[in-house]
Amino acid sequence: MLLENMQMAFHAIRANKMRSFLTMLGIIIGIGSVISIVSIGDTMRSLFAGLYKDVGLTQTYVSIGYWIDDVRESDYFTMDELDRIREVFGSRIAYMDSSAYLSGEARAGENSVKFEFSGVDYNYQQVQPVRLLYGRYLNEGDVKGRRGNAVMEAAGAERLFGTQNAVGKTFRTDVYGTVTEFTVVGVYEREMNAFQKLMTGSGSDTGQAFIPWTLLTWPNDRFYQCHLFADESMTAAELDRFYRELTYYVAKIKNRNPEDLYVYTATEEMNQLDSIMGGLSAAVGGIAAISLLVGGIGIMNIMLVSVTERTREIGIRKALGATTRDVMIQFLTESAILSACGGIIGILLGGGAVVLGGFLLGLEVVVKPSVVVLAVTFSAAVGVFFGMYPASKAAKADPIEALRYE
Amino acid sequence: MKRFGALKKRPEPWETDELIRLENLVKIYDMGALKVLGLKQINLTIRRGEFVAVMGQSGSGKSTLMNILGCLDRPTSGHYYLDGADTGEMTAGELSAVRNRKIGFVFQSFNLIPRTSALKNVELPMTYGRRPKKERRERAMELLARVGLETRWSHMPNELSGGQRQRVAIARALANEPPLILADEPTGNLDTAASEEIMELFSGLHDEGVTVVVVTHEEEIAAFTGRIIRFRDGEIISDETNPCPRRKGGGERCC
Structure with a gap:
């Protein structure tokens, strides 16, 4: 029966090609923009992750805090101090200089x-x-x-x-x-x-x-900061411990509180950037999702028109033994298919635009399968949700009235 | 088939030869302030295998009767037993099943589903009866052959003449082998030749033992049947047998 319903739905959609397409357009634009925005966001994130990887994720800078007013001469690093740090942390430091x-x-x-x-x-x-x-x-x-x-x-x-x-x-x-x-x-x-x-x-x-x-070496054979790459084979926890120990050790030899030191790590910066970008793309994607709502309302509108137009057909079907449920499912299937087709076209267009853009710019783009699955499911759900009212209107039609309808 | 359970409430419908029994059937249309009496205390029995014409002017109550007989409408009071089961006790879903299994409708305006092939139209009652696809297709082709339209199976309704459309509708009405065929002014939109062909089809069905009830206001059409019931103002004013029903081409069997 499901198959029959789907056949009937495709039949009805094909019977009114132009109208079906215009109805889908809202969903196409909605899904297309959500897909492309989320994919652009994911692509940016992966590019930044790649960039940080190039720069060195374990890259670290340690210096006296920029918020400290009474900077002493001893706050600068000497060659000896850098050598001592290197000795203390051994192989955990892969590379060190002053980033001059x-x-x-x-x-x-x-x-x-x-x-x-x-x-x-x-x-x-x-x-x-x-x-x-x-x-x-x-x-x-x-x-x-x-x-x-x-x-x-x-x-x-x-x-x-x-x-x-x-x-x-x-x-x-x-x-x-x-x-x-x-x-x-x-x-x-x-x-x-x-x-x-x-x-x-x-x-x-x-x-x-x-x-x-x-x-x-300026001033006076001293260095403003200590710049190092930690050993990349360390786990996140080991890395964390290393940063903490490094901060305490430098604070000790500098006779400063650990809070007075400015420790910059690329990992931390990348995570911050990543979460900002993730939040941003989610927010913009959410705004784009509103257009899906508009598309859904468009579907509801057309389904209502379609139900009215096909009142007589509904009457015939009921006279031939269709139950309320049969009619309901028929129209729900139609709106779900209409919406899901729009969703699939939207994915092809949105994803296609992103892939094409990536190709033209020579970038490797990221279109997550999970996002695609979510988008199709969501668009079908929009179809079912907004098809509910027209379908129940159709299902409730009185067969005598419906058969008399011209 | 649990959903048809209610149909078998009365134990021996197949032992009686009553297909339809109406007991004190009343239908009142409630139009707000105005109450219109559609049917007044109708008592009527139609046996299996009868070929009945229901006649009357418009507004006489024959259409109301038709709607009730077709389980499209419910009486205000009284009972309608179809095939031994009281339709008044049925749920909407059970009534759908009754329409699907027990009744074949033929309408004045054909009422085929537009933009859908003749074959698909004939299949439709079997689709709602959840019959397997292959069986549906085969039976639909058989039925189209029976009404002489096997070569037109792929035609859309708008590609068929009025008489052909009504033949498709009859094939559709027969799809689930219902014991009752209800035809509401089946020749109302047809010329004389096509009308005679359609009535001849009904006569043939009657010969095979199918119960056929035809609503009409034309005497020539009613003449094909074996029993003529006349309505006026919601009441039966006459109910008489027609001893020599007409057949196509004027051949009258028993006279």
């Missing part, structure tokens, strides 16, 4: 190019791999000996020296007011995904280079 950073003009001959110099340790390559095109990475000797060597990004090298293979070439730049000469020992290429390119912007004409972090 310098931006200035690099000059070579007539050329002058704006550069950003990051002070890194020789094993930075292990936590933030780059592809070396020429030469070598910074080595332990460069760092310990505070040698003026640099590993330069290919595009910057091209701009400064006119060639990517700049190994052995020298340039000068100001380091804290002193003109310092650097030798290029390696050239690397940065690999970025589409989203990173989107975020960085392709118009950037600033060059990038790594130099030994031991060169960027």
Whole structure:
């Protein structure tokens, strides 16, 4: 009987193609927008998760709190202190430097190019791999000996020296007011995904280079902050414990309260961002869901018209032995199918738009199956809910009146 | 088949030859302030296998009677026994089952479901009777063959002539092999030739033992039947047998 009802429903829907389509349109738009908004949200979240993974989820900064007014000289880190921290936490720290950073003009001959110099340790390559095109990475000797060597990004090298293979070439730049000469020992290429390119912007004409972090010690051979990557193989609980112990240890050697320290972890930031984005996409999705309500009302309206139009048919069916329930189910099936068809078309359109957009932008999009299933179920439920009143109106029709209806 | 249980309340309907018995049947239409008497104290018995014409002017009560006989309406008071069961005690669902199993309707305006093939129309009562699909299809084709429309099974109602539509309607009425065929002005929308064909179909059914009740206001149509009941103002004014029913082409059997 269910099959018969579905056949009858498709029959009735086909009999009035234009009207059925217009009725579905509300649901199509509603489901389509919910699907695309939720998928865009999920895609953004996965992109950010990927971005944080690239940046390093275990990346951590420890410094004196920015809210502290009486910053003492002892609040800065010395080389020794960093070594002690490294000793205490051992393998739990995968990498450590001061995250010192310098931006200035690099000059070579007539050329002058704006550069950003990051002070890194020789094993930075292990936590933030780059592809070396020429030469070598910074080595332990460069760092310990505070040698003026640099590993330069290919595009910057091209701009400064006119060639990517700049190994052995020298340039000068100001380091804290002193003109310092650097030798290029390696050239690397940065690999970025589409989203990173989107975020960085392709118009950037600033060059990038790594130099030994031991060169960027200011003031007085001290460092403002301690920058480290925790060992990624740790579990979330172990990581948590590590952050806590690190905070207490730094507080102890700095003679500060743990609350006075500012500890930034990428994990925490990512979780915050993720929950903000999740909330945002849920909120916008919820607003889009209101259009589903409108679509449902449209279905109810058309079903009411259809019931009135088919009063005589209802009378005939009742005379032939259809029960109230038979008629009710027939019209409910019709509105549920109408609505579910709208839902499926909406998913195809909404999901299709997201996939197409992702394809054009070169991004990998996320359309969760659970969202799709939920959307179809919800649209069918909308159909049943809004079909209820017209169907019961049809079912209650008096067969004599209905048969007389012209 | 639990839902048909109520039909078998009286133990021996198949032992009597009564198909319909009306006892003191009264129908009053309540139009707010005005109460209209549709039927006054009708007592009537129709036996199995009878071919009956119910005649009368419009407003005479014959349509009211038809609605009650068809279980589409309930009497205000009195009893209507169909096939031995008191329809007054039935629930709406049981009445639906009675309409489905016990009664085959033929209407003046054919009342086929629009945009639905002849075959599907004939299948419909069997669909509501929950009969298996294959059986439905086969029986529907048989019935269409019987009314001479087996080649038109896929036609929509609007692709058929009036006479053909009424033949489809008769095939549909026969679908569940009901003991009673109720025809309400079956020839009202047909020309003479088609009318005679339809009445001949009914005569043939009568020959096979089906009980047929035809409501009409035309004497020529009533002449096909074996018993003519006349109504006026909600009352039976005459009830007489027709000793020599007409057959198509003027061949009269017994005269």
